Amino acid sequence: MGADSIPRCSIPSNDMPPFRGPDAVDISLTVNGQGATAHLRPQRSLLELLRGPLGLTGTKLVCNAGNCGACTVLVDDRPVYSCITLAVACEGKRVETIEGLSKDGELHPVQEAFIDHDAYQCGFCTPGQVMSIVALLRTKGKPTEDDMRRAVTGNLCRCGAYVNIVKAGMSAARRATK
Amino acid sequence: MAGLRVVKSRDEFEGEIFESLAIIQGSDLPPHAAGAEFEEIGKARKRIDGVQRVTGRATYTQDVVLPGMLHARVLRSPYPRARVRAIDSKKAEALPGVRGVLHRFNSPKAAFRGEETIFRDEVRFIGDEVAAVAADDVETAVRALGLIEVEYELLPHVTDLEEAITDEAPRLEDGGNVFDAGSLKRGEARQAFKDADAVVEGTYRTSTQLHNSLESHGAVAQWDGQILTVWESTQHVFGVREGLRAALLLPLSQIRVICDYMGGGFGSKGGVGKYSIIAALFAKQLSRPVRCVLTRHEENLAAGNRSATLQKIKIAAKDGRITAIDHTSWSNAGQGRWVANPTGPTNTLYDFANLTTKSYRVVTNAGSLSAFRAPGYVEGTFALESAIDELAERVGVDPLTLRRRHAASQTDPRTTKTYSLKRLLECYSIGAREIGWSKRRAGGTRGSAPHRRRGIGMGTQIWGGGGGPPAYATVHFNSDGTVILRAGTQDIGTGTRTVLAQICAEELGVDLDRISVRIGDTEGPYGPISAGSLTLASVGPAVRLAARDAREQFLGAAAGVLEVPRTELRMERGHIVSKGARTPISEVSKKLENNTVIGKGSRWPNPESLAIKTFGAHFAQVEVDTLTGEIFVEKVVAVHDIGRIVNPMTAASQVQGGVIQALGFALSEERVVDRSLGRVMNADLEWYKIPTVLDVPEIVVRFTDRPDRRANNLGAKGLGEPPIIPTAAAVANAVANATGVRLRHAPMTPARVLEALAVIQ
Structure with missing residues (x-):
């Protein structure tokens, strides 16, 4: 990973909320632009919160160990592996998932580009890949192809759709800057 | 129905020939005429289910959530071999x-x-199922x-292929x-x-490769007292249904698999798994839906693998031709019953x-093999094509030239049997041109640095x-003129929905977006298993027949509605066309109300006298760092x-x-x-x-x-x-060309490269 690459599991430690638990606690956060509350035990991951109580199953569970990137979501615009991010660490933060990308039935440019470039096969890694690229495009309007590859180095694709994923990302970047 | 016949068909599945029966009726369609103009076939079409895939709305088995659903987990053996004396x-x-526990002493x-x-x-x-809990x-x-x-009684074990023999x-x-x-x-x-x-001998090894499908194996089962419905991440819904029938002894009519x-x-999701049977047993016993999905760790212990192999090849040449080959192989099947x-x-x-x-x-105390994309052929081609290069070098013939001498046969x-079509030599020519084969030098060339x-x-x-x-398909027109194509196949990520819709749209003469x-x-x-590279060639022709049948029936009905002789009508780009008049299909279908046209199609047998095969060639250019x-x-x-x-787009993918x-x-998985x-x-x-995105070459x-x-x-x-199939061999041969050393063990890790280089120093 290059020095300028986007940090993963990027909740800075000085940003952590005070110790909570051990019993279930109330948390509130913003998910896809709407307020959300949950009552859960503090060891629950953000992924468990999203897929469980919030019913947002678009974010996928694969390794549950921060190895594959399938569960990538944005927390305050930064990509994180939600399987190794505690839900309580997202108190008061802004979480975005694949379900929140399209607005009023309009697909996000990255989503459009994935369809145009056949940037998926089975589609299981797709939500994570898309979120990683969305995060890159928010920080870098005109990424290089190398930036694009580095943005998805942490997102494994077993079908091997990488060539088209990078193409789709670059195409979305061009579209966004037009 | 008149005219039903049963004929024998010989089909190849993963390297073996099987004889099966085929029920046929009427006549098959002739292939498209040479030079036929197409609206859909051969066109790069975006996936018709793309929106579901990019929005997270596509429902995978992992995403199925049912009211009252319980979660099952499996206790797995911590020992490679042991007798379970008591639980x-x-x-x-x-x-x-906890709602239920199943193990060998209480389970049906x-x-x-x-x-x-x-x-x-x-x-x-380690990983063998011992018990399961639903909670x-x-x-x-x-x-x-x-x-x-x-209580386990430990028994002596062996996991390694070469130790086991x-x-x-x-x-x-x-x-x-060891079994023949x-x-x-x-x-x-x-x-x-x-x-x-000249005679060249070599021992080749390939390591166990794990599938690591990103969605792990899993199932959700629901029993409503009459129908068992199972959602399963599978390459063969009908295979899962048959496996559930055998395990639970339910009639097929009471099992539905989605x-x-x-x-x-x-290749690893070819049929029912123990997890599906566990989910189904609990669902029946507890009258609650049950999910049983493997963790990544379980996936890599108990959900199959590509066998490690030990292969010995002896190959001989005389007068610039290959005259004899002897190839013996041992495969670590774990507890699998096939090779x-x-x-x-x-x-x-x-x-x-x-x-x-x-x-x-070879039987060992390791997880069973399961089919892994071109099972056997990936491992065998690595050894065979490496050995041919070694022989070519020994006799001083260009390796591509030596292959051409033995690849031209049309039998x-x-x-x-004669091949239905074989254009392997054309593949060689295209590949040689694209890689710049004429610039290949014996002993390789200098890379980007001296080392x-x-x-x-x-x-x-x-x-x-x-x-x-x-393989079967049905096509029916709705009253609004839209079309529903049904087939019992499944999309494992190849774009099956899209290519089948293209074939259907082409045959019907309607736009792609009218077809669901x-x-x-x-x-x-x-529909058959989505494996063995057989989905398109099995289901596609049936879809074409079903669409043709639906079209003929619909034109017959349109003749009645429009009061025009049937012979003057044809279907074209969503319209019923007669002399000078174009009527939208929807206008006709509206008048038919709910009188539904249903077209049926089935796959005809393969020609008895021909061998049907696919061919190809990969060419690789590599750089080897001799220090690292x-x-x-x-x-x-x-x-x-x-x-x-x-569909050239999904095909390229x-x-x-x-x-x-x-x-x-070839390089990293082991x-x-x-x-x-x-x-x-x-x-x-x-x-x-x-591989990650950074491991991807140009x-x-x-395609021919x-x-x-x-x-x-x-x-x-x-x-x-x-x-x-041929990539690993192409890489191994490129490495040999670059460095003069032969890597005979996949994956060709840096350690193995250094070990091989030391041999010649």
Whole structure:
């Protein structure tokens, strides 16, 4: 990973909320632009919160160990592996998932580009890949192809759709800057 | 219905020929005329289910949530071999939230792959199923597993292939550990070796490769007292239904299996799993829906793998031709009962006159093999195509030239039947041009630094992919003129919905967006397993017939509605066209109200007298760092001869994916097992290294794109497996060209490269 690459599991430690638990606690956060509350035990991951109580199953569970990137979501615009991010660490933060990308039935440019470039096969890694690229495009309007590859180095694709994923990302970047 | 006939069909599946019956009626469609103009076929179409995939709305088995659903988890053997003497599950059952516990002493019999029960008396690998718990939530289920007390009697074990074939290894079965799994003899190899100018011998090894489909194996089962509905991540909904029938002894009419979307299978999701039977047993017993989905760790212990192999090849040449080959292979099948035969390519790829091949299945205390994308052929082609390069070098013939001498034959050497279409030499020409073969130098060339060497190599691919019956489809018009295409196949990530819709739209003469495709459900007409590169070639021709049938019926009805003679009507771009008049289909269908036209189509048998195969060649350019042992694959040219290309965009995706997965096999993927403990040390995605985006070279994809008119009415053959077959050999041959050393063990890790380089220093 290059020095300028986007940090993963990027909740800075000085940003952590005070110790909570051990019993279930109330948390509130913003998910896809709407307020959300949950009552859960503090060891629950953000992924468990999203897929469980919030019913947002678009974010996928694969390794549950921060190895594959399938569960990538944005927390305050930064990509994180939600399987190794505690839900309580997202108190008061802004979480975005694949379900929140399209607005009023309009697909996000990255989503459009994935369809145009056949940037998926089975589609299981797709939500994570898309979120990683969305995060890159928010920080870098005109990424290089190398930036694009580095943005998805942490997102494994077993079908091997990488060539088209990078193409789709670059195409979305061009579209966004037009 | 008149005119039903039953005929025999011979179809190839993963290197073996099977005879099956096909019910046929009426007549098959002729293949499209040469030079036919198409609206849909051959066009790069975006996936019709793309929006679901990019918005997270595609429902995978993991995403199925049902009211009152329980979560099942499996207790797995911590020992590679042990007898289960007793199980006490009282503490687990007493834990609040636990709804049920199953193990061999309380579970009903449930037949599974030749065994009477899913919980073995003697567990035979780490990860073998011992017990299962159903609970209100996953956490409770996991806690309950820890409360189950099992008394094991430990038994001697062996996990390593080469240890298991020795006399000192513990005997795991009455017949020992090594079993015959096929042999072939052609001509007089012994004499030909005696008469040869040059003989090359080599021992090749390939490591165990783990599928690591991103969606793990899993099922959700629901029993409503009458119908068992199972959602399963599978390559064959009908196969799962049959497996559930055998295990639960329910009539097929009471089992429904659904797979809407699935997150990869690569051969490992061919039928019912113990997890599905566990979910179904609990669902019936507890009258609650039950989910049983494997963790990544379980996935890598108990959900299949590509067998490690040990292969010995002896190959001889005389007067610039290959005159004899002897290929013997041993495969670590774990507890599997079959072998993915690595000698398949040796038996069929070239016109070797004198040949002996033998394949052995070796039983060990490791997880069972399952089919893994071109099972056997990936392993065997690595050895065969490496050996041919070694021989070519020994006799001083260009390796591509030597292959051309044996690849021109239009006859399948195993069956002596003529190929329906073979354009392998054209693949060679295209690939050689794209990689710059004429610039290849014996001994390689200097790389980007003094300690880096560059080289070029190639490998050849043969595979089946002709498909065959039975496969069915139905096509019906709704009252608004939209069309529903149903087939009992499933999309494993290849774009099945899209290509089937293209075939249907073409035949009907309607726009692609009018067609909705319903697959992945046993409520649809039967479809075969999505494996063996057979989906398109099996289901596609049936879809074409179903669309034709629907069109003919609809035109008949339109003749009545429009009061125009049927002979004057045709269907074109969503309209019923007669002399001078164009009426939208929707206008006619509206008048028909709910009188529904349903077209049916079935796959006709393959031609008896022909051998249907796919061919291809990969060319690789690599740079090898002789200080670090790293292999950098710079470019792969993949050329395939697979008949007609229905969708060039999804076809190219499959080839790119095959090459990338092959590079994992070639360079980095290797299950590591601790022999003394029998444990898999890298059953995760951290230490088991699958390729990332940074490992991807430039990939050039080319097709001969000639319809195979004699194969089936679509002229298309399969593409799933061909692109993973020859890459590793192409890379190994390029490395040999670059460095002068031969890597005979896949994956070709830096350590193995350095080891090989030291040999010549």
